[in-house]
Amino acid sequence: MRFKIVIFSLLVAAAGGAAGVSLAQDKPPQEQTAVDPQAKRVAQNLIEEALQLSHAAEIFDDLRRTLRDVYIPVMRGLVQGDYPGAPEADVASASALAKILTFMDYVRKAGDELDVALSDYRGAMISDFAEEMAKAVSASELSDARRLFDLPATRKTLDAAYAMSKLVTGFSYEDSRTFSEFSAWTRSLNLDISQVIPGNNHDSSKPVPSGRKVLKAQAVVNDLMRISHLDEMVADVECFARDVYAETIPASPEEREKLRHDIEQYQFMYNLQKAVAIGVAPSVVAASLTDEQLETLTGYLHAPAFAKAFDLLRNAVKSATAYTKEDILEAQKAIKDLDEKSKLRSPEEREKAKAEWTALVDKWTEKLKGKISPETQQGLQQSLDELQLHDVPM
Numbered sequence: 001m002r003f004k005i006v007i008f009s010l011l012v013a014a015a016g017g018a019a020g021v022s023l024a025q026d027k028p029p030q031e032q033t034a035v036d037p038q039a040k041r042v043a044q045n046l047i048e049e050a051l052q053l054s055h056a057a058e059i060f061d062d063l064r065r066t067l068r069d070v071y072i073p074v075m076r077g078l079v080q081g082d083y084p085g086a087p088e089a090d091v092a093s094a095s096a097l098a099k100i101l102t103f104m105d106y107v108r109k110a111g112d113e114l115d116v117a118l119s120d121y122r123g124a125m126i127s128d129f130a131e132e133m134a135k136a137v138s139a140s141e142l143s144d145a146r147r148l149f150d151l152p153a154t155r156k157t158l159d160a161a162y163a164m165s166k167l168v169t170g171f172s173y174e175d176s177r178t179f180s181e182f183s184a185w186t187r188s189l190n191l192d193i194s195q196v197i198p199g200n201n202h203d204s205s206k207p208v209p210s211g212r213k214v215l216k217a218q219a220v221v222n223d224l225m226r227i228s229h230l231d232e233m234v235a236d237v238e239c240f241a242r243d244v245y246a247e248t249i250p251a252s253p254e255e256r257e258k259l260r261h262d263i264e265q266y267q268f269m270y271n272l273q274k275a276v277a278i279g280v281a282p283s284v285v286a287a288s289l290t291d292e293q294l295e296t297l298t299g300y301l302h303a304p305a306f307a308k309a310f311d312l313l314r315n316a317v318k319s320a321t322a323y324t325k326e327d328i329l330e331a332q333k334a335i336k337d338l339d340e341k342s343k344l345r346s347p348e349e350r351e352k353a354k355a356e357w358t359a360l361v362d363k364w365t366e367k368l369k370g371k372i373s374p375e376t377q378q379g380l381q382q383s384l385d386e387l388q389l390h391d392v393p394m
Helices: 002-016 037-054 056-080 091-136 139-150 152-169 173-189 211-228 230-248 253-288 291-301 304-320 325-342 347-370 374-389
Strands: none
Touching: 037 056, 037 091, 037 139, 037 152, 056 091, 056 152, 056 173, 091 347, 091 374, 139 152, 139 325, 152 304, 152 325, 173 291, 173 304, 211 230, 211 253, 211 291, 211 304, 230 253, 230 304, 230 325, 253 291
């Protein structure tokens, strides 16, 4: 399909522009076939807009920063046995973790060197990809691609991908320590919830929590519901499923009606179960924890790391469910129209375009690889081989 070449070009060009620097004024390679300069300019502008909409630069920078400032320090702490909340590793586990640390450090080095290469080559890469697009597609198809990127569904999809990437890159090293300390604290409680459920308590010596303590536990439960944004996320998912998914998915009238019924049942059961849980939870929490433990739980719940985690999850769900029925139908029609246009090309033309595209990708793969030092390439490969040859706890 010829239009797929356009989209694939945009995505690979986005990777090439991920360094996030201003457009370098590299002289493009000598043209061997005539290319319409206006079509190439249109393609270049389209690539630049795709880079901005895709948040490629931000995601690439976030990944590098998180690897450098969070994941590598966490792994180093695990290897050295001084990471809070983690038990000291035995010799075999420490050796395995050290192999992961070595691999991650070489990934960091490769990322840093690749960042420089992307910055140096950004202008030339965009020029090459734009030239290939100008040769492979018509002016009307470039206009169609522009309209596709202007669709609300396209922009919302890219925004949702960026929001979801923050679930991996949105935390600091201090946040990770908070989560690890909380996990260790919960394990140390060694709770048996069944002993505090009404009717299951076989330990008559266990005191009944005071009304004051139950009220304090009630405040903790209320704070958790508020900070977690649980009701908001459930409402977003339910609304999207009912008003968008059920109305746009290919299905028979009977299947669509059943889906609507299932969504209503889900909402009913959620409200019912939430009411039961909120009613029982304060008493269970109050009976399970001491006053001091309840204070500790409250402190963790109000920690910035947990607020950040819940906010990032809320943003991801909100972005992923932001589509309207009209967004989806409009995108479906646009893609269908583009697919139909692409079928007008002969198999020979499609194969020729595919071969040229493959050659261009291979060219830039080798050029970028050449910018990564032999030492880093060798270390990356060796450390990867070490991970594959041994049972390493990932």
